[in-house]
Amino acid sequence: MAAAGTLFLVPAPLDFGCPVPTPLQQVMPAGTLEVAARLGHWIAENARTTRAYLKRVGEIVPLAQPLQALAITELPRDVHKKGDHSGGFDARPLLGPALQGHDIGLVSEAGMPAVADPGSSVVRAAHQLGIRVVPLVGPVSLLLALAASGLNGQSFAFVGYLPQQPGPRTQRIRELEALALRTGQTQLFIETPYRNTALWQSLLDTLRGDTRLGVAAGLTLPDAHVAMRTAGQWKREAGAPPADTPAVFLIGG
Template sequence: MDFGCAEQVPLGEVLPAGTITVAARLTHWICENAKSTRAYLKRVGELQPLALPMQQQEIVELPREVHKKGDHGPGGFDARPLLKAALAGNDMGLVSEAGMPAIADPGSSVVRAAHELGIEVAPLVGPVSLLLALAASGLNGQNFAFVGYLPQEPTARTQRIRELEALALRTGQAQLFIETPYRNRALWQALVQGLKPTTRLAVASGLTLPSAVCRSAAVTAWKQQGAPVSNDRPAVFALGA
């Protein structure tokens, strides 16, 4: 949604009423960051009364290493201890900093643990930056992949860009990726310089905000324009045929 952006959009304009209603009645949470989760709940409470005051909400953070290394892979992260409240009969919410939990964000370990423990999992609808960006890009929405972050080192990054481009041009599969905001412009320059002139390159940022950016064009056209992406807020990049 608008996490990481200087401006905010009214919560009721981007989240369905049903999602807000569920968030208002929950009192137990698993999250990336407790401070931003409290800020989110405060906004929810402005629309519907919270079941408990903020001070009584039970908010547990995922470990820091899960943020950095992810929670889906060999060995993974055992999130079952975080679900004690659910086993005791309480509904729990999983919330991430932006986008949707377990989709380009931590949380899959919690979902996996819930299934293992026989706890019902119910995904709620809200803005998902990757899908919004893809839908607005004009790239192939029938065949696409999200590949996370590209390498930071310039040579390795250029090599990865060319690998993704070759895959996209060979298969038609759109390639989506993200970057830490303060490296957005460096990544953009590497894309414009490393891709073929006819490859389509798209970028989207702040799609739920009045100042949303959503641009898509062939690389040859981008070379005649300034960078449409800034270093001060998250963005989604995509390339393809």
């Protein structure tokens, strides 16, 4: 019986959906690109965008197999759209190639898979099956935003997406603000770019004037923007994040 393969967690650049991509050499270590180039089996959010990413990889490190020959298995649509962090999806069948001795890459459309993106079910399944899990180095927007914010990097929480409806969203903002001010724990969250403006206005309408509010948009891109102000200062200044660029929002005391 062949020894089991390894599950590699392969980061992707943060320029997904952006008109001007960032050169991979600027954001991805050579070692990560070399591993990605040799893998023939993948688990991904989207096969088409994964091939587009690997085409960029192949322009730097030749791929071991043609793009058309790669075996790319997509996560189910429910997992892709709603996430799999709650443990309801059994991903063990997706790891059959690893049990046959093949290494597998897990990739999302941007950043580190299984962190603010689907993939945790695949990692859980790998541990259940005794498959080695190796995370590779690459950009993680949450940590980049936290490091650049000046907020507490010793105690922080990522809380995902806030509610879309105004009432529940306002309530959630108040809860996160109270937690940040009471404990000193930085609160991080994200939003679909086209809803950035609505979320930003809710933050300004809800937060206390002295609560610190940060936004990090377009990280690793040429026009990346990171800024930190009190909510009161933001109300006096123009600074809403762009409505077409991924952003990370931070609240702290």
